[in-house]
Amino acid sequence: MNPSPSGATALARLYGEPLFELPPDLYIPPEALAVFLEAFEGPLDLLLYLIRKQHFNILDIPMAQVTRQYLSYVEQVRAHNFELAGDYLLMAALLIEIKSRLLLPPQRSSPEAEAQDPRAELVRRLLEYEQIKQAAQKIDQLPQLGRDFWLAQATAPVVGPPALPSISPSELAQAWSRLLQRAHLVQHHRIDGPRLSVRAFMSQMLRQLQRRRFAEFGELLQPEHGLAALIVSFIALLELAREGLIELTQASAYAPIYVRLGPATGLEAPDNSAHTP
Template sequence: MSRIWDSRTDTYEIQTEEYSGPMDLLLDLIQKAELDITKFALAQVTDQFLAFIQQHQDADPEYISEFLVIATKLIQIKSEAMLPRPPERPADEEDPGEALARQLYLYREVKKATNWLSQRAESGKRSYLHIAPKYAVTAQIDLTGIDIQDLILALENLNNQDQSVRIGSVISIPKITLRKKVQEIISLLQVHPNTSFNSLLGENRSRINTIVVFLSILELVKQRLILTEQKENFSDIEITAEEGIASASGIELTIED
């Protein structure tokens, strides 16, 4: 960027240069000459670099001073390249041509990355995907209690069991009411406050008895007279009596009998 004096306004007019700095110019000269970034390539483009400075003598001194620093290094590199043998240097002193070539190479890589990011920003791709690391997933079971869905799953599991009977067996269907079953469970829990779904079924695994016991448990859960817990999927449902079970008698059902 250079500043040209405007006598009409007594101010500097800022103009944008073709190159952002000396490294930008140096890289462009080498790329146009289709050369690799080496100290010999730097020596070859020295005259063109100096010609650019000559053409911009009226530029802002601060801007052009950066080019003069690099020009001094290029003149030294070209002068040494014309010698019949490389000059001797102390072991701890780096070759100026190699040092400048390395700096130019790094500048080129940074410029590539900057241009790539600018293109993504202009195209609206300002966010970058971050892939979350994969973690091993350990299966866990919530043991704080079960809900109605757990009871339904347990009921379906029992219904899927073999309910076949021998041909010729005489099947008598006893009359089982929801109200009677609820009272039976309450009476049992008043004596034994801990039981399970399978224990309540007993030997009668018929579908009708399973349904009635299931609905009875559901009713007692709604009445907050029992707590239920299933330690594993499809395992037996543990039932624990609440404090109110001791005085429960003749409760009003929320489900039709």
């Protein structure tokens, strides 16, 4: 196959010159045209091309003339690509067989029966192939997405408040572990005192948050009051978060954790920018 300067592949040769586009209405004699079989979809496509180009009646195919032209086209590529010409040679053998049967006296199963035309099966296959090919061409002419038209797409920028990163349980556990270390450092001795109430610590935390917008996680738990108070205050913090009375926020990954009132309280914390994380 000879490529054109633009990269297209030659379909045939006309008097030795490469032909990159078949003329729609020009009849080219077989001796002047060397067809590359890659331009056809198969032997039926080549046979139908020969019949339609020369305006033969497909119901009365001149087998001798069509067979000669068919063989001349196949012979040009058989020496160079025998595997490609295999299916075409099988069709050539069928054409020769049909021509031979036409030369023999017709055989009838009974004196009243009509002799069967040897070309009937080939004509049926050609007509079916032509119908399928025309249907495929009509489908190909339909507008196709990505070839004939494109879907209009537009995206609008989403403007909204920046979403704060969520706090994972592991980060909360690490913050709690650091507070435990601080509590052990400041603990010098243990004094048994009254029992600590989780509800009391919950109420105390809510009162502290009503006076400010945010409170730092460690500042709200107050580890300097001892290990027992720290544990009870942490349980109170988790209970408030579970009931939706407080929210835990973080400005960015690995940043300090802050606590603020949740929507379930129905209270609005004062807008104190000095406590904003």
